[in-house]
Amino acid sequence: MAAPPPGDWWREAVCYQVYPRSFQDSNGDGIGDLEGIIRRLDYLNDGTPRSLGVDAIWLSPTFPSPMADFGYDVSDYCGVHPDFGTLETMDRLIAECHRRGIRVLLDWVPNHTSDRHPWFLASRSSRSNPKRDWYIWRDPKPDGSPPNNWRSVFGGPAWTFDEATGQYYLHSFLKEQPDLNWRNPEVEAAMLDTLRFWFERGIDGFRIDVIGRILKHPDLPDNPPNPDWRPGDRERFSQLWVHNHNYPDVFAAVQRIRRVFDEYPGRVAVGEVFGTPEEIARFYGTQEAPGLHLAFNFHFIHEQGHVITPWEAPVLRRIIANAEATVPPFSQPCFALNNHDRSRFVTRHNHDGRGRDRARAAALLLLGLRNTPFIYYGEEIGMADVDIPPERQQDPARFHSIGRDPERTPMQWDATPGRGFTTGEPWLPFGPLSPNVAEQDGDPDSLLSLYRRAIWLRKELPALRHGSLADLAGDGRVVTWARRTPDDPAVAVAINTSTDAAAAVLPFEAGRVALCTDRSREGAQVSGGAVELPPLGAAWVVAGL
Structure with a gap:
């Protein structure tokens, strides 16, 4: 498999999700901001293995918003919320990222x-306003009830009645988030x-x-x-989302x-989609x-609804095989182990107190797959x-399902108050x-050091950057x-669950252990077509003597 063309930088990239409120506060108001992100860019990539080495960052919403859903209720798609800074600050962030070879992705909320x-x-x-049809309005049923039985993702009806105009409007999420038509x-x-405004x-x-709902x-x-x-199950799963x-x-x-x-070469569209492997694949088009x-x-993270995916080899193998079988050959999968909407990996897999051991192996899994991996801040x-x-x-969803505050807490840079x-x-x-970062920064056996070694080694090994995935x-x-x-x-990836x-x-x-969750094993030669893995461990083995 040949190296991708330069415009397809995303094929070889490692991406990092920044939740701006929680990454770095620069002015002491307790809320992270764009200036804070600028100050931490060298941590993300300063061009040397001292840094994490990521190639792109995705910023959760930074647009002006009343913050009913912390930015996913946008009041201006062409601005920056004052909590985070200004358009000028954003321009400077883009420039500082580009100076370091870091691409910048924003969070677009089209639904x-x-x-x-x-x-x-x-x-x-009014019903006669030219923008009335910009949203989805419908008359009540004869008994005054909502137009259909759709439920909001956050619980309750997906419709709110507007007394002034006598119709219901549709909102797939909070009532403060009306759906566009x-x-x-x-x-x-x-x-x-x-x-186009942002591309310019x-x-x-x-x-x-949520592009699948537009x-x-x-x-x-x-x-x-x-x-x-x-x-006892969440209300939103009480119906099959066939029509919405x-x-x-x-x-x-x-x-x-x-x-x-x-229209703007080199730009990348990454969709938040949910569904079967076949449904995910359809979003790639032809x-x-x-x-x-x-x-x-x-x-x-989850294969169906809210059921947590177990850390078990047959399950992991099935997920990988399904993605490889369905994603069209002109693109590749895009995996994540964490995000701002789901309990963190360490917590999900800590039933026996060994969540962080599994997290070490998970790093080698995520970065060893044929995919564009996304790392959630603090995961490393x-x-x-x-x-x-x-x-x-803080999370409004806590009133309707499960709050997402636990996985959104501030980044732990050191042990100060x-x-x-x-x-x-x-x-x-x-x-x-x-x-915290400070305690792990100089420890070669820390999880942070493992992530750094994995990301930088991935840059060095063409098979990991753009090779096919075979012999599952x-x-x-x-x-x-x-x-x-x-x-x-060739590079073999082996995960022991x-x-x-x-x-x-x-x-x-035969080959050489290039990376292992147990650092003492790195550099060891292996022969006989097998490698011994520690409990809950993982390794990358490069073929050859």
Whole structure:
């Protein structure tokens, strides 16, 4: 497999998700900001292995917003929220990132706006307003109830009645987040222009929020009940999202969005999508009519609904095989182990107190796959969920399902009272003093050092950067695969999910351990077509003597 063309930088990139409120506060107000991110860029990539070495950052929403859903309720797609800085600060962040070879992705929210967005204020002002059809309004049923049975992702009906105009408006999330009507060409044109605004300012791409919901069934019929739902499960899973999630019309709209990206060479569209491997693959489009460059596969986090994916070799092998079988050959998968909406990896897999051991192996899995990996801030030091006392909880979703505050707490830079994050009161409480960056920075055996070695080694090995994935194998404890290019040494990735040592069969006879969760094993020669893995351990083995 040949190296990708220069415009396809994303194929070899390691990306890092920054949750701006929680990364670095520069002015002591307890809220992270763009200036803080600028001050920490050398940590992310200063051009040397002392840094993490990431190639791109994705910023969770930085647009002006009333913050009903912490930025996912946008009131202006062409600005910066004052908590984070100004347009000028954003321009400087882009310039400083580019100077270090770091690309910048923003978070685009096309499904809905804030109810304080000027478009919605006009839309709800009267039924005759020119922007009335920019959102989805419907009359009540004869008994006054909502137009259909759709439920909000956060719980409750997906409709709110507007007394002034006598109609309901649709909101897939909070009532403060009305859904845009993407069947109106004016809406689509206006939203596509917001992309162009940022591309002109030098942004390298977008992570696109819940793109599978932007077009619903035009007749808005009821969703069928979910036969597997049981009382006690989250309400949103009580019905099958047949008519308002991944509706077939979405895919043509994604292709139209892609054409705007293609107006600006080198830009990348990364979609937040949910579904089966086949549904995820549809978002890539075809060679003739491309869609997203990358579509997130969250199956290492959850495969169905809210069920946590177990850390078991047969499950991991199935997820990898399904992605390889379905993603079209002109693109590649896009995996993540953590994000701002889900409990952190260490917490999800800490039932026996060994979550951080599994996190070490997970780093080698994520960075050893054929994919564009996304690392969530703090993942590289093993941050875990933080218990948030009721009086400090912020997330509006806590009223409807499960709060997401525990995985959004401030980055732990050091063990000082402000954790190196702020000189003020943080917007969310800190976790314990450990883990933090300072304690791991000089420790060659730390998780941070392992991430650094893995990312920089990935840059050195062509098979890991752009090789095919082959020889996927293993047993009930171990999963292995090979990364191969025609002209370079193959690299085997071996993951042991059991709490006992295990031998992994390699797809070649001999090689050298280039990276291991147990650093003392690095550099060792292996022969006989197998490598011994420590409990919950992992290794990268380069073929050859």
